[in-house]
Amino acid sequence: MAEHNSNKQNDQEYLSAMPNQEFDQAVTTMQNNIQTEIAASSALVGRKEEISRLKAEYSDDDSPYQQKIKELCKLYSHVRKTRGDGNCFFRAFGFGYLEVMLHNKKDYSKFQENANGTFKKLMSLNYPAFTVEDFFENFMSLVNSIGEKTTLEELTQSFVDEGLSNYFVVYLRLIASCQLQIDADFYQNFIDSGKSVVEFCKTEVEPMYQESDHIHIIALTSALGASVRVAYMDRGGEQLIFHDFPEDCEPTLHLLYKPGHYDILYPR
């Protein structure tokens, strides 16, 4: 970590001495290097692991975390990690939800119907049909495959293949963006950066690798009629905090949030 910080400082000195264009290129190169490093060390969607393995990620005397992991272990049996590339919420949601749907036929038809309706909504906002339909068709063929007895292995294959997997993430981002814009009056209250909803969508929802916040989760779950519980594990407070999206739902999918990152949880 210390080494990383000092590199960062050197990077900053190096960057501040440069003309604009070289600066932009250097930033892009650095971001790409970081992404390549992360990509080399973790799969887009990992294997299902015993929840107790989380203990080893924190030192034994890190009591706030160890306490919360104990609590997690009582409620959940497994965890599945996703790559920390800024797309983790969307990827965890996409994979996790469809994995549950493999065995949950009741929720599946509702999900499929909602997913099918999203293209029309995007068209009503004047999105370009030519490119959006490419993402939509790929996404729907994945969703439809769940109804046609695809296996967990095939689903996993689709999500670890970078090209395909990112196509799904793009479309999920578009779904969230569309919902935010359709209900702009409501969502505007939650954007504290002074951006308009459209500006927020263009800079923080649609571009790949942009991290997600509550507002992304609320928009995506409400667009798809999905229900998600997020367990928040950070250094603050004594206990885990849970949020259900929407409130008072019976959650279909459970996610674990550690500052800046989402993984998938499996209830006992």
Add this chain to the structure above:
Amino acid sequence: MSTPARRRLMRDFKKIQDDPPTGVSGAPTDHNIMVWNALIFGPENTPFEDGTFKLKIEFTEEYPNKPPSVKFVSTMFHPNVYADGGICLDILQNRWSPTYDVSSILTSIQSLLDEPNPNSPANNQAAQLYTDNRREYERKVAKVVEKSWNLEC
């Protein structure tokens, strides 16, 4: 080998042929779908009118999740174009969306020609003349328009 990027570029190519946008054109180079040559005609009633500007677009396997690199090959004099032809345009950087395609990229660059953003200059002289001395700015632009007819550069 077919990858999502290559498949999508074939789609982009088909669209630009079937439904060509006004004033721009583009096509993959002979042996490589990942590198395109493009032309932008200077919009009418602007200092760039009658210019035929060549560009080179280079895609990576991460297209359309990441934007391609786009550069003017023809000499350009514009507040948001760097000396090496690189373009400072938000949709090619932080406002990139995977819903953009080659047609929309070229159309956006064409609009940028007459709607420069002097606040984020890539060419300080052009930005300054654009703001302070429009006549001199247009004279310099007229030179690159003339130069663009020469197919060698």
